[in-house]
Amino acid sequence: MIVAMMLFTFMTACSSDQQEAAKETEEMGMADGMEGMGEMEGMDMAQQGNEAAAVNTEGEPAFVKAYMDIKNALVNDNYEQVKQAASDLQEGLESSKLSEGQRSQLMESAGQLAEAQDIMAQRQAFAQLSRQLYQAMKDMKVTDKPLYWQHCPMALDGQGANWLSFEEQVRNPFMGQKMPGCGSVEETI
Incomplete structure (x- = not known):
């Protein structure tokens, strides 16, 4: 019940990008075998590799x-x-x-x-x-x-x-x- 409430809070507080990433993770089968790890940990794994890229700031102060x-x-x-x-x-x-x-x-x-x-x-x-x-x-x-x-x-x-x-x-x-x-x-x- 607590995990479900945390998941609901997480999903409503964050953008749809997070929801899509979680869905893609499940569809790709990456969520299989992750029972016991908790829903949020699986989502964190889906976000790896999202480092911020440098934006062109040429000419900016x-x-x-x-x-x-x-x-x-x-x-x-x-x-x-x-x-x-x-x-x-x-x-x-x-x-x-x-x-x-x-x-x-x-x-x-x-x-x-x-x-x-x-x-x-x-x-x-x-x-x-x-x-x-x-x-x-x-x-x-x-x-x-x-x-x-x-x-x-x-x-x-x-x-x-x-x-x-x-x-x-x-x-x-x-x-x-x-x-x-x-x-x-x-x-x-």
């Missing part, structure tokens, strides 16, 4: 490139790449056209990302950074490309969180490789 590198590193569960990209973000912010207040706020959040002791702490800091950058992007046109404000209701232990992406397809930095397609687009900037 350095801090925007670094933010996307952080997002992709979190999707790929790569702690060290997040730290490096957070340092790159701080450097990129120094020469940005953002206001002094925005720059200062974003620098502080990037510092928290760079100093985080584990990937969960990085994800917490990324949530704050994303909210701040979202506001900055809404206030000032920084890029000509569409930006997608995406949301995952399950992120951060059910608190939910948002992030920016150049890709409309969801690649969730808060769930990483466990559930990379979980989430939806809330707004296009």
Whole structure:
């Protein structure tokens, strides 16, 4: 009963990509012999190999490139790449056209990302950074490309969180490789 309730919550909270992946796994016969492992573990296996690919950020401001590198590193569960990209973000912010207040706020959040002791702490800091950058992007046109404000209701232990992406397809930095397609687009900037 509990497993059924968890499965229902999982299926309704995540995008249809997750449902399709689970269905494809069952159809391919990969689910056979997985009794006892639990429904969700089988679905996680179906999501392997969904690493975030680099999106062309040529011509974008350095801090925007670094933010996307952080997002992709979190999707790929790569702690060290997040730290490096957070340092790159701080450097990129120094020469940005953002206001002094925005720059200062974003620098502080990037510092928290760079100093985080584990990937969960990085994800917490990324949530704050994303909210701040979202506001900055809404206030000032920084890029000509569409930006997608995406949301995952399950992120951060059910608190939910948002992030920016150049890709409309969801690649969730808060769930990483466990559930990379979980989430939806809330707004296009």
